[in-house]
Amino acid sequence: MIDPDLLAAATWTTEPAAVRRTDEGLEVSAVRGSDAWRVTSYGFVHDDAHGLLAPFGARDAVEVRFRLDYDQQFDQAGVLLRASPQTWVKAGVEVSDGVPQVGAVVTAGRSDWSVAPVPDWHGREVTVRASREGDAVTVRARVDDEPFRLVRVAPVDPDLELRAGPYCCAPTRDGLVVTVTGWRRTAPDAALH
Template sequence: MENIVNWQKGTWTVQPEKVELTEDGMIVQAAEGSDYWEETMYGFKHDNGHALLSSWEDNSAVEVSFKLDTFTELYDQAGLMLWKGTQQWIKAGIEINDGQPNLAVVVTNGCSDWSLSPVPDWKGQQVTIRASQMNDAVIIRAAGEDGHWRTIRVARFTREPGRQAGPFTCGPTRAGLRVLFTRWVHTAPDKDIHEDPPFLATAHK
């Protein structure tokens, strides 16, 4: 089971500077200073990132793929957003920190946290981020072009109606970040946390 989500069916939380649909997918240009964050450590709030959201039911997994070939500056980021509102969301993807790409997850329930894991060998690759509900949590996985899933987070997330999910990008420190998203699908959910799902991340138009 793999159901492609049409790029034009989603709704932006905040409209990006530019969106272009091409034969390769969707190119999104983030606004300078765009980000999502709630309070923790820094004391500030940001809710002006760009997430393209559509309904997400917990009987399916959601996957987003994008090219990691334009990320150069501190905190350049893109990936998958899970959304229940401005105070309850999870963003998972790639973020530049200390000069290299990192798998980054921010879980927010009133306040945000942040986890990082470096993946320097993924520079320039297509990256896929996946989320699947299991009981009261989501299992978040990531894969580069080798198709090997890495489990990067297990986090509590609501199963209440009204959940949404989709691709996101932010350019917290600079103008001109352009990200090519190649794929957005709903697919079969995980069977078990210790059993990798199939890797099906080929681009769609």
């Protein structure tokens, strides 16, 4: 379920090609070439990911759920936390070299990227959870009702104003449609482990 209060408070970072409300949630059609990346290794800056973002507090957590039914190079979906074009975190599942990879990109002026293959997640429902407490954001992910696994712990300025919510990108193709089936706010994680 998508929290209607979050939806009412949200705005797009970059408008997608189309958005359609369905009984399952939101179908978001990405624009070819959309992405989020800054400088590292490639030398380019992309700042046109389709993020639907609402305010995200200093002690807060957000969960985004989506169907992993995409399979083209660099197709991606998950959760985006954003303060500015130079400061953001995206976490979710991105297809790289033909395999779904759970991972995160943390950007403070320059982007980094960490991934782990999850080929058995294809065709299933993924939940990505970002929990903010103090000077850190803890990202966890799971498929269906399996236990959450730790994806990343990233530093974040506790005074930084962030917005957070679902995102998707289609860096290399037309036709990516991501079905967001859930988006909710919850209390931050009580512990790292």
